[in-house]
Structure formats: structure tokens, C-alpha cells
Amino acid sequence: MQPYKPDNTFDKLVSLCKRRGFVFQSSEIYGGVGSTWDYGPLGVELKNNVIRAWWRAVVYDRDDMDGLDSAILMNRLVWQYSGHEATFTDPLVDCKSCKKRFRADHVTGPRCPECGGELTAPRMFNGMFRTHVGPVEDESGLTYLRPETAQGIFVNFLNILQSSRRKLPFGVAQVGKAFRNEITPGNFTFRTREFEQMEIEYFCKPPRFLKEGEKSDEQLHEEWLQARFRWYVGLGIDPARLRQREQEPKELAHYAKRTVDIEYLFPGSLGWSEIEGVANRQDYDLTAHSRDVPDDALARLKLARNGHSTEKLEYYDESYADPQTGKKGAKYVPFVIEPSAGATRATLAFLCEAYWEEQLSAPAEEAVAPLREAAAAALRNIAKRIAEAEKRPAEAVPTPEQLRAIESALAAAVAGLPDSLLSFDGACGLPGADRLDLVKKARAACARLCDEHTRVVLRLHPALAPVTAAVLPLKKNEPAIVETAQRVKKLLQADFRAVYDDTAGIGKLYRRQDEIGTPFCLTVDFQTLQDGTVTVRDRDTMSQQRCAIDGLAGLLRSRIAGWPAPAVRQENA
């Protein structure tokens, strides 16, 4: 039966994350603290694997990249000259009648542009967390928790250039925490005040210094965009839920020549949302942090003169020859392509993408009969509610549209019984359904059957899965089997995250691993004791093959390396 992604996948994922140890609310025992989350035993494995896969793809698998890990605390002047002190401190005004909020510089005049109501006085909002370096809390020690990791790369440009002996074009990758005092955090880990970025600053020649056959900043921008898009697809994101969105000229940051967002279609109300932005920042940042910049360059980039920096962040290009004079060599500020991804956002996207429910067997007709009755009663009630709601559609809760959606989904699910348990449950969980007592009753009747006949499976790419292999004894009261299984686990732990579990029957052990996305379950049985082979069970297809214990590591490695896209696995299942 077809895998199923319920409409309330997001809610189900949140509780799975808590239940299984992926994500916990921070400081929970003290009532929590707004929009901060902790990654549990499985969550930290997943997030680390996302970061590791990214680092491998953008550093190890290329010839033109190095890494960096710069400090979270930096000199306040970094944020002054980067422009963050100015742009992260926006005066905001509220309308007293319609309660809408606007940036003060976007409003002309003293009235609300929407309703003409009276506006409050502008109030300052600082998006950066302030902190003090040193024991005295005065202005002299003031600085900020970094709102992006990028600046650490820019201010280290000369250090990296000298120590790595790089030639343009080359790039620097960095992973780390960043902090923004969001006005409106929310959507679980999607928008948080503390988050983790995976950023690349890729330095290249400005257009006028290009030689014949060299790639322009625009070409490199496009190449990075496609490479980053492919990365998500290669790790299992369905391209149908991934898109590139060109930023409109008016939403472009002032330093950007072009920015394309990579957006993922999250379930529920979040919908299409940015998980990475690929920007062409031109020579803005390196120039901003340079001393002795000519006035015409400052004017072009709308920058103030930098009276504090001790360096000019330039590149000396030995191979350049002036086309007019033939003079060799040139000094210039490189352009920058910035693929800036959210590690925590990507982790959430991979989780959403991986979440599937599957019905594995059909319940007997007599077990389904109560479900049909409950649904029939609920449908009669909904028809009545629709008639009532249509008399006063404006104030009806649920709305007529919600009621009709529940009605049609529920009717379709009943028609599909006994194979449509999941869509039955899904219909009962649609928005507004929690207000309908008879629907809740029908859902309760369905819950037991769902429990018995369905499974939850995280179809994570094996490179991302928190556990790669679970070693399970078929019988736990058979010492030879248990000992062998424990030995197999020890054998594999050198190469993979492997676990051993014997605390339930084999069926339950499989389901547990399915729910946390473990791609391989290795089962030690009686045949193992005779011929030294175990069964390797595939998470997605539930199919099994036998493999000698000695060959396990090799088999897993090759299965992971050749891991096909989810759609392909679906067809072959």
C-alpha cells in the first residue's frame, strides 16, 4: 500500500522528535524559553550527519575550498562596518487601530498606510543580541553575538589567502551558531533565535579582470546554485518539493547583485520556505572592511570610509596584464558568491521529507464495521453542520470550507476501506475536525486499527540516518544468538553508528528502527550459528537478503554508496 504523508505531518513530527529523542524544548523543566530547542541523542546524530555531508560535498569533494571556524564573539567594529549595526536596528511603528506594524522608513506621513489609523512613535528593534566583553558592562566592552557566520570569513580573508596559498577563484566554508533576536520566531525549529548556519564565501575575479575562458561571477553564481540544489536532491529531497526562487529587485539586499533562494515545501502552514540563499555579494563586504578605499568605490557600494581597519582586503593577481598598457599585475577586491544554508533548517527539511506512514496489512471486515458506522454518523452530522454554517459563513467555526474538506476526505476514506486507514485518520485530523465530537469518536475507533496495521518510517538517506545499522537477535533467550549479535555490533561500530537491541520481539524491533530511520537491520538467527550469515533487512522495502558477517561492512558501504533516489526505491519496492 502506498506510503502516506498526512496533512498534519508537522505536528506528528514534533511529537516523534520528542518521543524518540530528536528535539526537545530547551529548559523544559523551567517552563521553556522562547524558540530554543535542544537536539537529543538521535537529533545530534542527524544534525551532525547533515553538517558532515555538507562539509564533504563543499570542501573534500572539490579542489577549490577550505574550511574555517571563527569565533562567535568579534570586535564590535566588525558589525559597524559590515552594516549590521545600522540595518539590524530598524525603527518600527505600530498602527493603533488595525494593529499592523511597519518599518518607520517604509511609511510616509503620520497615518497608517492600510487603514489611516494613528501610528505609535517609532521604537527601536535590535536584531542582534548585545553582550559585553570584559567584566565591566559599559559601552566600551559592548559587542554582539554574531548574526551570521559570514563576517568571520571576510575579516580572515588575508589570513586564509596567505596560509592556504590559494589563487582565485577559491572559497571558504564555515559551520556555526548564529543569533538573531527574531520578532516572530516559530514553526518548531524553523525560525529560532539561536540557529546554525553552513556558509560558503566563494571569492572570484571581478568582471573587468577576467581573462579569456575564465568563469565570471555570474557563471560561478549559477554553478553554485545548481550544485547546492543537487545536494539536497542527492540526499533524498524530492525535486517536486524543492524550488529556486529568484529574489525580486526590491527585496534584494543592497549589496547583492542577484540572490536566489532554495525553498522547500514544508508540510502544513509553513509551506514553501527558504532553506538556503545563494547570493552574489560582489565586492561589498571585503571593501567594507578595508582601509584606504578610493572614494569612487565607496560611492558605488554606498559605504562609509573605514577608519579602523588596519588592512586592505585585496588580492594580488600576478597573471593579469592590462589590455591597454600590457602592464603586468593588478591589485583588486574579489567578488563573492555566498551560498548560505541553514543547518538546522536543512535538518528540519530532511525530517519532513523523510516522514512517511504506511499501511502494511488490511484489517478484517468485522474490525472495520465499527469504523464505517462511526464515519456514517459523523458524515450525517457534518452535513447538518454545513447547512448551519452556510447561514452564517463569516462566524462559523469550523468554516463551511473546512467542513466540506473533512466531508469529502472522510467519504473517500470510507470508500477505500479496509486499505485506507491512514487517509481515514488523516481526514479526522484536518483543521476544524477537533470541534466535531462524532469525528473525534471516529478517529478514536481508527486509532487502534492504525496502531496495529500501519508503521511510521523515516526514509532518511543512510548518510543522514542517526543509526546506520541495528543488530537484532531473533530470539533473546538463545545465548549463542545473543552473543553473536553483540559481536556483530562490535564489529560494525568501527565503521558505522551501530546499535544492539533485544528488548522486544523482532517485529517491534524492526518498527522501532523504522521510526528513527535506521536503513539496515541485521538479524542474527539460527542459520547464523551454522553458516555465519545474517539477514540484512531494508527499511524502505522491508525485503531481506543474507550476507556473511565478514562481508557486512562492505555490503553496507556499497548499498549506501549506490543508494537510489526515493522515487526509484518506491517503484522497485
Place this chain on the structure above:
RNA sequence: GCGGGUGUAGUUCAGUGGUAGAACGUCAGCUUCCCAAGCUGAAUAUUGUGGGUCCGAUUCCCAUCACCCGCUCCA
């Protein structure tokens, strides 16, 4: 920050002005040679937090915190 909603066991949810139940999950033992089987037993909730009304509040009221939805903002 504004408006609406929610907050009861690990999770999903019942329930009541007289100190809380279920299902699943978890743990232990028995049993079981392949997909949440069965049997026996166990642990887990000062009903988000603080205050008020009341003889008595989880239930009513107020405040606060957190989460969700919608604005606003945003990489």
C-alpha cells in the same frame, strides 16, 4: 509586538467544584526462529507556573510562561 486557540503520564487524548483515567509507549519476567503476537507484573501526572474566589480548584477568575494558527517582521 497584536488578535485567536491550546496547555492533564514519554506520546495522543478522556474527565470532574470534593486531590485524576484510557490507549499506545517504557521497564522486568515468562513465551516466541522474521515484521508493533500472547501472558504476568511494574514504574510514570503535586493537571505549565504564580496568585485570587471558595469549606474545598485540575475544573471558575486574573497574571505569567510556552506552543499552535493568523497578522507584522524576517535570512
